[in-house]
Amino acid sequence: MNADFLGDIQTPALVLSLEALDTNIRTMATARPDATLRPHVKAHKCTGIARRQVAAGHRSFTCATPLEVIGMARAGVGNDLLLANECVDTRRLAAMATAERETGIMVTVAVDSPITVDLAADAGLRHVLIDVNVGLPRCGCAPDAARSIAERAVGRGLIVRGVMGYEGHLMTAPENDKPSKVEECMRLLIRAFDSVVDVAGDECRIISxxxxxxxxxxxxxxxxxxxxxxxxxxxxxxxxxxxxxQPLPFEQALYVVGTVVSTTSGERGSWAVIDVGLKSLGMDHGNPHIADANVWFCSDEHTTFSMIDGPLPRVGERVLVRPAHIDPTIAMHTAIHVVPRWGDAVIDVWPVDLRHW
Ligand SMILES: Cc1ncc(COP(=O)(O)O)c(C=O)c1O
Incomplete structure (x- = not known):
């Protein structure tokens, strides 16, 4: 796609197609309507995008940082916010409790140990979800520890809304094995849920x-x-x-736009360089992609690539870069340039307003 439609936008910059975003949101909302999806805001960190997820029927959201929780609550987006992460920072816990009290939007935090329960209770939070380790070596208690954590939470006056367990190690597993592998993990989660439900009572319903x-x-x-x-x-x-x-029914809705700043054609090869590099791209999943090009490498401020076929772009031309990992890419930027569809001019700039911790 020729990216000259972006006019004089300063690069590197994020550009979002509303048409592609809304198609993805609709496709997911059809598969997992309303509360069967708790969209994770860490992947966009933008209340402008979360509002479109609300318009598609979702009211409950997942957050990775206290600031995402507080930002969503203060913006009045959704009615049920989950911090799917352990927090032991008393000031941030208290700030989430204050946001809940002042906005009336329910805040629930993940807990996986007696100390995380006590800190949530001390901060004035009211709802928790027991985070269970289902196979990813990260946060989460052992399934057999869930009951005693629930007992402690109830003893501290907290409402235990259920359990969560993130099988992050299986997100890109081969499709034929995926259901059985996920099922193995979910057996652990269900075991934990069944062990807490009589301790926690009627409000314990979530298996996330x-x-x-x-x-x-x-x-x-x-x-x-x-x-x-x-x-x-x-x-x-x-x-x-x-x-x-992966064989998923979603399309790329956001690119990092770069400008060609240098080209070389000679005996040692032909390549172009754009002003998009490590400081504007999440790189933990590898190099980004550029249509019809081979990406050679990224350095701090540059990406070098050659064309598979056809001429190099000219200096000054715009190039769309598809990040390999969206979450850390978004976190490096402060604004998203919005176009109605690819090829249209920019109509809006949305702040990435849920940045930081
Ligand atoms: C706790 C938790 N839940 C869900 C997700 C899923 O996110 P995604 O849809 O980006 O795979 C993540 C991603 O890291 C996560 O950490």
């Missing part, structure tokens, strides 16, 4: 898991996968080249 790479396996209405009642997918809204390599 999943992401963009696994959202589709939970439609299997068998006894285990079918019991997961909300999916925490986030990347589906904007997508990246890592998820783009």
């Amino acid at each position: 898991a999943g992401g963009t790479g696994t959202y589709h396996v939970f439609d299997r209405h068998d006894s285990v996968l079918g019991r997961v009642n909300e999916v925490q997918a986030g990347s589906y809204a904007l997508m990246d080249s890592s998820y783009g390599a």
Whole structure:
């Protein structure tokens, strides 16, 4: 796609197609309507995008940082915000409790140990979800520890709303094995849920898991996968080249735009250089992609690429770069340039207003 439609936008910059975004949001909302999806805002960090997810029927959201929770609450987006992450910072816990009190938007935090329970209670928070380790070596208690953590939470006057378990190590697993592998993880989560439900009472209903790479396996209405009642997918809204390599029904809705600053054609080869580099791209999933080009490497402020076929772009031309990992890419930028569809001029600039921690 020729990116000259972007006019005099200063690069590197993010550009978003509303048409592609809304198509992705609609596709997911059809598969997982209303509260069966708890969209993860860490993948876009933007209340402008979250509002479109609300328009598609979702009211409950997943957040990765206290600031995402507070930003969503203060912006009045959604009615049920989950910090799907352990927080031991008393000031941030207190700030989330204040945001809940002042906005009336429910805040729930993940807990996986007695100390995280006590800190949540001390801060004045009221709702928790027990985070269970289902196989990714990150946060989460052992399934058999969930009951005693729930007992402690109830003893501290907290409402235990259920359990969550993130099977992040399976997001890009081979498709034929994925359902059975996810099912193994979810057996652990269900075991934890069944062990806490009588301690926690009627308000204990949530079994939350999943992401963009696994959202589709939970439609299997068998006894285990079918019991997961909300999916925490986030990347589906904007997508990246890592998820783009999976057989998923979502399209790329956001690119980093660069400008060609140098070209070389000679005996040692032909290449072009744009002003998009490591400081404007999340690189943990590898090099970004450029249509019809081979990306050679990225350095701080540059990406060097050659064309598979056809001439090099000219100095000054715009190039669209597809990030390999959307979440860390978004976190490096302060604004998103919005176009109605690819090829149209920019009509709006949305702040990435949920940045930082
Ligand atoms: C706790 C949690 N839930 C869900 C997700 C899923 O996100 P995505 O849809 O981007 O795969 C993540 C991603 O890292 C996560 O950390």
